[in-house]
Amino acid sequence: MSTxxxxxxxxxxxxxxCERLRADGHEVRxxxxxxxxxxxxxxxxxxxxxxxxxxVDAVVHCSNILRxxxxxxxxxxEASRRxxxxxxxxxxxxxxxRVPLGYYRTKYAVERMIQQSGVPWTLLRAxxxxxxxxxxxxxxxxxxxxxxxKEVRDQPLEVxxxxxxxxxxxxxxxxxxxxxxxxxxxxxxxxxARAYLRASGRTRRLVxxxxxxxxxxxxRRGGHLAPDRAVGRVAFEEFLARRFAS
Numbered sequence: 001m002s003t004x005x006x007x008x009x010x011x012x013x014x015x016x017x018c019e020r021l022r023a024d025g026h027e028v029r030x031x032x033x034x035x036x037x038x039x040x041x042x043x044x045x046x047x048x049x050x051x052x053x054x055x056v057d058a059v060v061h062c063s064n065i066l067r068x069x070x071x072x073x074x075x076x077x078e079a080s081r082r083x084x085x086x087x088x089x090x091x092x093x094x095x096x097x098r099v100p101l102g103y104y105r106t107k108y109a110v111e112r113m114i115q116q117s118g119v120p121w122t123l124l125r126a127x128x129x130x131x132x133x134x135x136x137x138x139x140x141x142x143x144x145x146x147x148x149x150k151e152v153r154d155q156p157l158e159v160x161x162x163x164x165x166x167x168x169x170x171x172x173x174x175x176x177x178x179x180x181x182x183x184x185x186x187x188x189x190x191x192x193a194r195a196y197l198r199a200s201g202r203t204r205r206l207v208x209x210x211x212x213x214x215x216x217x218x219x220r221r222g223g224h225l226a227p228d229r230a231v232g233r234v235a236f237e238e239f240l241a242r243r244f245a246s
Contacts, residue, residue, distance in 0.1 A: 001025040004170050005056045007042060007076065008063030010035055012131050013091065016163035017060055017170075024167060029056065031063075042072035049079045058087040058170045061114075066103070073110040077117045087174045089122045090114050091166060094155075094180050095224035096125070100214050120174035126162050126181045127155040127226055130239040137196040141204050148189040150208035152219045155226060156192070157183035158234035182226030184235055192236060199240035 004021055008014040009030030021028045031038045031052050038052040042063055053059060059080055065072050080088050096108040114121050133156045140146045165181055187195075193206055218224075 001027065002057035002171060003027040003029065003055060004058045004060060005029040005031055005038075005052055006060045006062055007031045008061075011062060011064060012129065013064075013159055013163060013166075014060075014062040016160045017062055017166050020160075020163050020167040021170065024171065026167075026171065042076060043068035045075035045079065049075065050082065053079045053083040053085055055083070056085060058089060059085055060166055060170050061088065061090045062166075069106050070109055070113070073113055077113060077119060080119045081117060086120055087122065087170070088114060088117070088119045089124070089166065089170050091162065092123060092125045093224070094125045094127045094182065094226045095218075098223035099218040122169050122175045123177045124162075124165065124169060124181060125226075127157050127183050127224065129159045129162065130156045130183075130234070130236060131159055132156075133192060133236065134196065134240070134243065137193055140193070141196070141200075141202060144204060146193055146204045146206050147209050148193055148206060149216065149219070150210045151188075152211075152216065153186050153188050153222065153225065154192060155183040155186045155224075155230065156236050156239070157181065157232045158239060161232050161234065180226040180229040181231055182229045183232040184230050186222075186225055186227060186230070187236065195237050195240060199237070199244050 004026050006014050006018050009018045010032040018028045018030055029038055029052055031040050033039060033041050040049045092107045092111050096104040111123055133154060162181060190206060197204055
């Protein structure tokens with residue numbers, strides 16, 4: 001079996017990726033700021049990063065750094081190139097080339113950096129994870145009235161399904177840009193909010209608010225959706241039932 005390095009291996013996505021890879025018999029190295037022996041801040045790099053990538057068969061880049069994502073990717077690419085890493089796998093977001101959100105633009109820039117790096121690569125784009133939608137709805141539910149973006153839909157995906165796909169890709173050869181991965185259903189935010197309120201036992205008044213700007217026009221057009229790649233199986237209600245049962 002292979003030796004695979006997972007950046008962000010203690011995070012929402014990285015942890016199940018590591019679990020799946022180990023279950024499949026691979027040796028896994030976890031790179032995270034606070035996880036020895038590869039406790040590396042990817043924004044700074046250093047000798048420990050070179051040691052982490054040395055001799056691996058693949059690197060799965062799951063780190064999600066809100067500030068410094070491009071610099072972290074640059075340092076990882078350079079270290080991978082020095083070490084002769086045969087496969088660099090990156091997970092991005094559906095719509096990074098269509099929705100003019102700053103965070104999306106950064107992800108798109110990282111995609112292009114990896115594609116031009118000279119390191120053999122695989123790129124998977126996924127829709128938003130259930131966990132992120134839940135976190136967003138929990139924030140919106142803090143006041144007595146939940147203000148929801150009008151005419152904006154989402155296609156939430158179960159993170160463990162994305163992790164299984166990444167583990168499968170990491171064990172194979174570099175594949176370039178593979179097909180996007182979307183959740184099983186496209187839902188309005190009103191539907192998602194009502195599902196959350198039912199599962200959590202909370203009561204809130206829902207008000208849909210039209211939002212201005214290029215970002216929300218792109219979201220209303222569905223630039224972040226993958227209707228032809230609705231390959232996920234776990235619906236948002238099933239995710240909520242599991243989360244609130246625990």
